[in-house]
Amino acid sequence: MTFLKKLIAALALVPALVLASEGGPSLDHAPDRTKDLAALQNGAKLFVNYCLNCHSASAMRYNRLKDIGLTEEQIRNNLLFASDKVGDLMKVAMQPKDAKVWFGAAPPDLSVIARAKSSEAGSGADWLYTYLRTFYKDDSRPTGWNNLVFPNVGMPHVMWELQGINSAKFVEEKDPHEAGKTIHKFEGFEQVKPGKMTKTEYDNAVADLVGYLEWMGEPAQNTRKRLGVWVLLYLGIFAVLAWRLNASYWKDVK
Template identity: 65%
Template sequence: MKKILISLLMALGLAGGALAAGGGIHWDKFPEEKANDLPSLQNGAKLFVNYCLNCHAASYMRYNRLRDIGLTEDQIKKNLMFATDKVGETMKVALDAKQGKDWFGGVPPDLTVIARSRAGSGGSGADYLYTYLRTYYRDDTKATGWDNLAFPGVGMPHVLWELQGQRAAKYVEEKDAHNPAKTVHRFDGFEQLTPGKLSAREYDAAVADLVAYLQWMGEPAQGQRVRLGVWVLIFLGVFTLIAWRLNAAFWKDVK
């Protein structure tokens, strides 16, 4: 429990801060239909192990749990396991904590519960991650060469840039509504510098798959819990009807 709390605090500290830095931006809505779509979850798992698991661990998730999203043990071993040969192992990384801090300014947080940790007034944790992974842009003044609208000053480079391509953020100057003598820079969209392997629509869909997987990983039993809850409510409804009729039958001759 102590390790989980530490990882959660690290995730809040390193992957958070979007609203605190520069006031933040509006979070886009994560397409909820992806959350229970098995092909989306499977593609999200593939993206996670290929692009995220190099630096970020998911040390409270075991590879064999991926069977819950429709993958066989053989598929997991052949396509998703690069750091271990045992399907019962957790998703750990070989990155040294000191190296991570030197390279990125902080230890890359464990991502097991990252989607749950980012829920806030701006929306769900999935909304934040969906926005965050789609708002990277080139900034040569940063050590990594990248910045992010949802997380200004982010230490993590854009690991999905080959898929999305390289973009620049466009700003326009306008007068401050509260102080006409002052000018402010307003974000005015992105400019595509180099094409990516995916179109804009395909990239958004891929990010949605990845976020769906991150959300599922934070609570793998969520779907089962929801389905069980539906059956419990149905049972309670039927039982209430039976109890009501039994009560009426019992008291019908009582004056």
């Protein structure tokens, strides 16, 4: 029994050891904005202005934005490109072959990106929230940008005017897992040029954008959760009635 307990404890540590060996940064917790209509509307605006130029969301139609409180007129006047219609899918004109030449790979579709990025290290929302806030200037990269969460990423920092330009500070240390090898340890960011937003304002904007991406992955998620609560209440009441009915049915049986 003692051996079995030790084996279970060792297996429980495996995911943590794997993550530690990767040396990736810890993910910041993303605020939940999926129920805040104003935040979702702002996130939709940021998505159209900064993401939809390269990334499509081919599983989402513009008119679905009415679910977050926007009217068809607001969608048409503020969120559509000239040739798009309210009922169109959120697609981009850029061809995959051109994107591969410019960025090294075609930008992924973002319809369910918040769900796709979920892992043992955190939720997909946490990954996106940390990723969009950890770009830094790196002249060795083709785009001039790098990212702490996604090293050597092909995507440039499209929101740099809002956040500003940051440089990353690294120090070299001996690798504790391999003798004779050194690793670059992240020490922090240093702002080179301020952006249009303060750090707090930019973090809030990213939280709105991530909230929208999370909502877009499943627009009916809040309805599903509300229905789930009522279903569980119904099952609980039904279980009590079934229990008492069973007791009444068998009370005279000895």
